[in-house]
Amino acid sequence: MNPADVITRPIVTEKSTALGELGKYVFQVRSGASKHAIRRAVETMFHVEVASVNVMNVRGKPRRMGRFQGHRASWRKAVVTLREGHSIEVVPGV
Helix, strand or coil, X not given: CCHHHHEEEECCCHHHHHHHCCCEEEEEECCCCCHHHHHHHHHHHHCCCEEEEXXXXXXXXXXXXXXXXXXXXXXXXXXXXXXCCCCCCCCCCC
């Protein structure tokens, strides 16, 4: 599997930015991705060594638009911890 197919996008929020200072980076990943696939994808895309991978499923929130109801899509989040001395520049220039 192509590493770009596993990692959908980086999650850039206030909380994930604070985790980045601790060597932890948050990504949205494909819903069927395993920890091993996420580890290989991060290591090949960013040329770093991964210490651990934690994953969680985020349920979609219910939403309304007037009288019509629906919900946002569910997705999978991965928190990747890197080994000492490695880092990723998630948002270049910031």
